[in-house]
Amino acid sequence: MSIIQLERVSRHFGVQAPIHALREVSLDVESGEWVAIVGPSGSGKTTLLNILGLLDRPTSGTYWLSDRDVSSLSEGARAGVRSREIGFVFQSFHLISHRTVTENVMMSDIYRGGDRSTRRLRAVQALERAKLSHRSDYLPVRLSGGERQRAAVARAILNSPRLLLCDEPTGNLDTATGNNILDLFEEMHDDGMTIVMITHDPEVAARSQRQVHIIDGHLTEAA
Amino acid sequence: MSHIRSSNDRRSSISFWDVVTEAVSGLTARPGRTALTILGTVIGLAALVATLGISQTAGNRIVGRFDELAATEVFVTARPPTLSSPDNTMPWDSPERLRRLDGVVAAGNLSVIDLGNTLVSTSSVRNPTERTDFRLSVQAVSPGLFEAVRARLATGRLTDQLMSERGEKVAVLGATAAERLGISGVEQLPAIRVGDQVFLVIGIISDVARQFDLLAAVIIPEGTAQNLYRLSAPETVVVETRIGATSLIARQAPHALRPDNPEGLKVAFPAEPQRVRDAVQSDLDVLFLLLGGVALLVGAIGIANVTLVSVLERTGEIGLRRALGATRRHIAVQFLIESGVMGFIGGVVGASLGTLAVVAVSAVQTWSPVLEPMIPIAAPLLGTIVGLLAGTYPSIRAARLEPVESLRSAT
Known part of the structure; x- marks a missing residue:
């Protein structure tokens, strides 16, 4: 069963002399796959991730997420899909600095109107899966880079999303720490999580199950 | 492939309690700055409550003096003699x-x-x-x-x-x-x-x-x-x-x-006490209200300013919230509540300080403090309205931020 189906999706920016960030991209991602989208900067890979994450709409083409045409949904419904079905991991973590790790993880539950009574318990479980239980009461400033990214991963998986979208998840980390995060992804992949990961680093991409390359807005499957 | 619309298409939602918690948490993140921001509204509303109270107190005081003497005296004098009325x-x-x-x-x-x-x-x-x-x-x-x-x-x-x-x-x-x-x-x-x-x-x-x-x-x-x-x-x-x-x-x-020959006599007596009271009090009230209003305006600009700075500083957080499922409306409501709560706190503190000022001035002058009960009650309400108005523009700015661009800025 496919989770993601892109049908000739294009994205242009600007009207006069438009920039073609994506040119008729088609992509199928099966449930449980771990896909790396590899490309140099300016190749359109961030645009692709934003469209996959419903943070941006394609100029043309259709995006089916779990067999639904999400490109035609209202903004409110798209926000609802984001809150329930997609987990985000960013290069720069985006943790709220004045909240503890647990509180940061709990944040991803509020916009789906999640059950307040079980929220903290679920956050504790997510932190266990991300192997960060020992730091649950820390403020982000006291965490190492790798620990911050683990907190972000715990936040992303709190609601058991169908799809984990990662934007250069190891970009701000040294190689060893980055590998630890990739180990974590591998475990989640083994548990059946669908992961789409953007990277410019071929070594990071090599950890994934499948690689697609994007150059000048054209997507090509790696051999 | 069929187009399935399921119940999973429903909009994202946030409980009232959660949005208040998020807003208050945003305020307590920088308690010092929040306190300073509120200070303007505090001063404005304290000035408003105090000046209204003091003008009422002082107005009553002046009227008291008029009541005692002026309300009881009449002077009769003869007009200078004229041709038509030589014997006055x-x-x-x-x-x-x-x-x-x-x-x-x-x-x-x-x-x-x-x-x-x-x-x-x-x-x-x-x-x-x-x-x-x-x-x-x-x-x-x-x-x-x-x-x-x-x-x-x-x-x-x-x-x-x-x-x-x-x-x-x-x-x-x-x-x-x-x-x-x-x-x-x-x-x-x-x-x-x-x-x-x-x-x-x-x-x-x-x-x-x-x-x-x-x-x-x-x-x-x-x-x-x-x-x-x-x-x-x-x-x-x-x-x-x-x-x-x-x-x-x-x-x-x-x-x-x-x-x-009654027209030959001139009678002098002071204006009606009630009229004196009205005249004195409305003059004082207008002046004092203007002063308090100006202070409150300054307070509102302070809240607008700091909320706007806060929005610009927190673009990363706003982007994250959008990614987590917040709609533009959720973002706007959060910042509106933040500024509204600031205005409310300013109103409560300002009303308290203003009332204290009325009591203190009255104590020093040995006057009886007079304060319309609605004034200190209305102050927090006014503060909230001021906070909401001040937060409108920053909230719209926050809601308009594109999540993609907000996320690119570092937290």
Whole structure:
């Protein structure tokens, strides 16, 4: 069963002399796959991730997420899909600095109107899966880079999303720490999580199950 | 492939409790800055509450003074004679006539005697080393005047009807006049010279409630002034009425005194006390309200400013929230609540400080503090409205941020 189906999706920016960030991209991602989208900067890979994450709409083409045409949904419904079905991991973590790790993880539950009574318990479980239980009461400033990214991963998986979208998840980390995060992804992949990961680093991409390359807005499957 | 619309298409939602928690958490993240931001609203609303309270308190105070004296006095004088009305004099028995009117408490004649350059002294012997003669006002009174001006006798006695009828050369001194002449008591039977005439000082008055120039005057009986100075008619009748009777007496007095020629008399009485209260209070209120309003405006600009800075600083957080499922509306509501809560806290603190200020000023001035209960209650409401208005533009800015671009900026 496919989770993601892109049908000739294009994205242009600007009207006069438009920039073609994506040119008729088609992509199928099966449930449980771990896909790396590899490309140099300016190749359109961030645009692709934003469209996959419903943070941006394609100029043309259709995006089916779990067999639904999400490109035609209202903004409110798209926000609802984001809150329930997609987990985000960013290069720069985006943790709220004045909240503890647990509180940061709990944040991803509020916009789906999640059950307040079980929220903290679920956050504790997510932190266990991300192997960060020992730091649950820390403020982000006291965490190492790798620990911050683990907190972000715990936040992303709190609601058991169908799809984990990662934007250069190891970009701000040294190689060893980055590998630890990739180990974590591998475990989640083994548990059946669908992961789409953007990277410019071929070594990071090599950890994934499948690689697609994007150059000048054209997507090509790696051999 | 079929297009399936399931119940999973529903919009994202956030519980009221969660959105309040998020907003308050945003405020407590930088408590120092939040406190400073609120300070402007605090000052504005404290100023507003305090000035309203103090103006009410002070207004009541001023009115209190008017009530006590002004509401009970009427002066009747003769107009200068004209061709159509050559005889505008008042009768000698004016006080008796007026006292028959219901509402008159006391009445008395008062006439200033024009003595030219005549000086008043205590002795016929001139002492060259110090000044012994003074130019003092000499005023002729009927016995009822002392009551009408609420004179307080310091020592001796007052002139009476018999002395007036017999034209006795006696005088009562005002406290200031007595001091200048060096007379402190009447046991030694002091005498004063007014020009060529010698008067026996029989009493000294220490205070009056109206006609304060009596305190610096030599007061002689009316009959004596008729004999010695050819006083032809009383100049003024001073009337003390019961409270609230001034306008009534003012209408009746000319008819009681000169039924044949009421237009020849002029009646002076102060404005209605109620009108005075309104005038004084509205003047003060407008000024004070303007001051408080300006302070509140400054406070609102402060909240708008800091909320805007906060939005720009927190673009990363806003992007994250959008990624987690927040709609533009959720973002706007969160920032609106943040600014509204700031305004509310400013209102509560401001109302408290303002009320304290009213009480403190009243305590220092020994006034009774007066504050409309709605004012401190309305202040937090006004503060919230100010906060919401101030937060509108920053909230719209926050909601308009594109999540993609916000996420690219580092947290």
